[in-house]
Amino acid sequence: MREADKDVELAGYKVSKGTRLMVATYAIQHDESVWPDAEAFIPERHLSSDAVGAPTQPHAWLGFGDDTRSCVGGRLAMLEGQAKLALVHLFRRHSYRLTPGQVPIKLQMGITVGPAEGVWLTVHDRS
Numbered sequence: 344m345r346e347a348d349k350d351v352e353l354a355g356y357k358v359s360k361g362t363r364l365m366v367a368t369y370a371i372q373h374d375e376s377v378w379p380d381a382e383a384f385i386p387e388r389h390l391s392s393d394a395v396g397a398p399t400q401p402h403a404w405l406g407f408g409d410d411t412r413s414c415v416g417g418r419l420a421m422l423e424g425q426a427k428l429a430l431v432h433l434f435r436r437h438s439y440r441l442t443p444g445q446v447p448i449k450l451q452m453g454i455t456v457g458p459a460e461g462v463w464l465t466v467h468d469r470s
């Protein structure tokens with residue numbers, strides 16, 4: 344959420360001082376002209392701009408916002424996401440499958456978007 348501190352023109356739109364603006368992150372990240380096959384699970388597309396399914400425009404992934412007021416904890420959060428040892432340990436012992444009946448997943452829209460009823464997994468022993 345941003346508030347214009349003066350009258351300004353943005354991409355041809357006149358925005359008056361005091362107007363609150365919110366970036367439509369969900370719409371941008373589901374725009375097929377920016378994110379080819381947006382709903383497909385293609386994690387490799389985040390590795391390089393040449394990868395299949397990579398965004399066609401810069402600044403198209405806004406998980407941590409962008410530019411000067413982006414998330415100060417972004418790097419820390421990514422490091423935490425790389426807690427591979429713990430995951431390796433869990434995946435060696437168990438397999439995790441999506442409990443049937445949840446796709447398409449029901450989303451809850453707010454300031455952030457998340458699963459409305461959680462994501463239920465069934466855990467199987469690998470032994």
Ligand code: HEM
Nearest residue numbers: 344405406407408409411412413414415416417419420421
């Ligand atoms: C997966 C975890 C996280 C996600 C997805 C996330 C996402 C975001 C987003 C989208 C923003 C708004 C950026 C904007 O307005 O353009 C933000 C701001 C912020 N985040 Fe995070 N964040 C995460 C973790 C953290 C952590 C671990 C910390 C602190 C250690 C943190 C501290 C902050 C702060 C202080 C701001 C405000 C920055 C500012 O307004 O200048 N975040 N975050």
